[in-house]
Amino acid sequence: MAHFDQLTKLPNRQTLVDRLEHGLTIAAGGKAWVAVMLMDLDEFKTINDSLGHEVGNKVLVQVGQRIHACLRPSDTLARIGGDEFVVLVENIESDILVIEQLAERISKAAGEIIAIDGTELYVGLSMGISLFPQDGQDCETLMRNADTALHRAKAAGRNCWRFFDESMARHVARRLDMDTALRRAVERKELRLLYQPQTSLETGRIIGAETLVRWSRPDVGMVPPNEFIPLAEESGTIIPIGDWILLSACHQAATWRRENQLELRIAVNITAKQIHHKAFVDQVRDALDDSGLPPQLLELEITEGSIVENIEETVNKLRQIKALGVTVAIDDFGTGYSSLSYLKELPIDRLKIDQAFVRDIPLNPHDCAIARTIIAMAKNLGLSVIAEGVETREQVDFLRAEGCNEIQGFLVSPPIAADELAIRCLDAATIA
């Protein structure tokens, strides 16, 4: 039996069903989602009736090519009948926002003018989307529910898409709305940076600060970074925002140096997507050039989790960063999956013990053991150690006795405004 549609050379219905069944078997064993995006062309019958089947066929071929151009190599596009196409997206790990974005790309691409034999045509496309596992466990149910959603899209005025599950659509809409607002947040000056002191346990003095972003969203209030940073990471908005944070933090540290004679190391959180972005090293170099900050006063904090995503490329990028003279710390250390073997290879300067292990020191013997082990391991690898989330005197005593180099936490100060931090540093008080 043929596996491909003769006209468009795309997989046909049978091939789609085979791939979907295979995809569901794989997805059933893990956490990934699968999306079935069923689409058809609005008013295709009118094109066929008024301009003839030959033109209709050319339209189908062109639309097929346009949809195909929006996909990743691992996605499947099939033509399952007349003007019906299906896109199968497997292995959706992080967020269904990617499906919403894909639906938008496809609608836009299909909706552009099609020129056939000197005639210009517009073709609208409606789409219904069902998701495994929530909208069905098997091929038949998922196709049926995608079809129900497609009918809803048509009823809603065509040239749009609908998820089978409306609550899912609302969830996506909320996130999309937040992402759109976030994209504008920089130019509208809704983002601001706070700085949390980092203190040397040897001298008791503040030697640096971590940059922590805050978003005050009009009509909504403060949105915590734990909520919007992962979203920005997912959608790619982290690239312009991260660039702004990096540049602003470098300027701030340069200002402390120039105006307050403070040589403070400024730490900036960097996400996985930022590291892997092709312009990342240039962005860091530009931020240093633009601000005039000496490179050794800039530290990049990257989480353990983001390193394991693509270890080779991360090592490569970090080497380039180190070559600039910038230092690197591993954030949230102990929560990821670091193995000693690659920790040795990473060009890093500091380990940051996650606050989850600091919180119950000295009462919890397990946490004490973990903190002690991280400190000892860092020493063996020639790395410095900073503990985050330090809130009590007892924690300081324990960490100091174990040889931890620096601390950060509410005991010294919560994240504060830049001016306030300068005053704190100029104040003679130290952690004794």
Ligand SMILES: Nc1nc2c(ncn2[C@@H]2O[C@@H]3COP(=O)(O)O[C@H]4[C@@H](O)[C@H](n5cnc6c(=O)[nH]c(N)nc65)O[C@@H]4COP(=O)(O)O[C@H]3[C@H]2O)c(=O)[nH]1
């Ligand atoms: N309970 C307790 N908490 C303490 C203490 N000291 C500091 N914290 C909080 O712990 C978080 C430490 O930052 P993180 O692990 O990098 O975790 C950060 C980081 O992953 C992300 N984030 C914040 N700002 C940025 C940024 O500028 N860029 C990026 N990429 N991520 C950021 O959001 C996370 C949360 O940031 P925040 O809400 O500012 O929360 C901060 C800080 O306010 C303490 O003694 N006790």
